Amino acid sequence: MDNQNNNGFTNIQQQPQPQPTQPQADPYVPNTYVQLPPEEEVTSVGDWFLTILLMCIPCVGIIMLFVWAFGGSTQKSKANWAKAQLIWVAIGIIISVIFYLLLGAAILELAGSLQ
Numbered sequence: 001m002d003n004q005n006n007n008g009f010t011n012i013q014q015q016p017q018p019q020p021t022q023p024q025a026d027p028y029v030p031n032t033y034v035q036l037p038p039e040e041e042v043t044s045v046g047d048w049f050l051t052i053l054l055m056c057i058p059c060v061g062i063i064m065l066f067v068w069a070f071g072g073s074t075q076k077s078k079a080n081w082a083k084a085q086l087i088w089v090a091i092g093i094i095i096s097v098i099f100y101l102l103l104g105a106a107i108l109e110l111a112g113s114l115q
Contacts, residue, residue: 040077
C-alpha cells in the first residue's frame with residue numbers, strides 16, 4: 001500500500017494502533033470503603049501496675065472497679081476488664097453465700113443430733 005506523491009515521498013498507510021484499555025473493575029465487588037474507628041490509646045504497663053495495686057486495697061478496689069467499669073473517661077479495655085472483674089466478684093459472693101448457708105445448715109443439723 002505504498003503510494004508515491006508528486007513530491008517524491010512515499011505514503012505509508014498507518015495501521016490503527018490499539019488504544020490501551022483501563023482495567024475493568026469486577027462488577028461483583030462493590031467499591032466500598034469502610035471507615036475504621038480511630039485507634040484507642042493503649043493502656044501502659046505503669047497504668048496497669050497502679051490498677052492492680054489499687055485492687056489490693058479492700059474497699060478502694062471495689063469502689064475503683066465501679067468507677068472504671070461505669071466511668072465515662074476510662075479506656076474501653078480497662079472498662080471491659082473492670083466489668084469482667086465485677087462479674088467475678090458477684091459470682092464469688094453468690095458461691096460464698098451458698099457455701100455458708102450449707103455450712104450453717106450442716107452445723108444446725110449436727111447440733112440437733114447431739115441433743
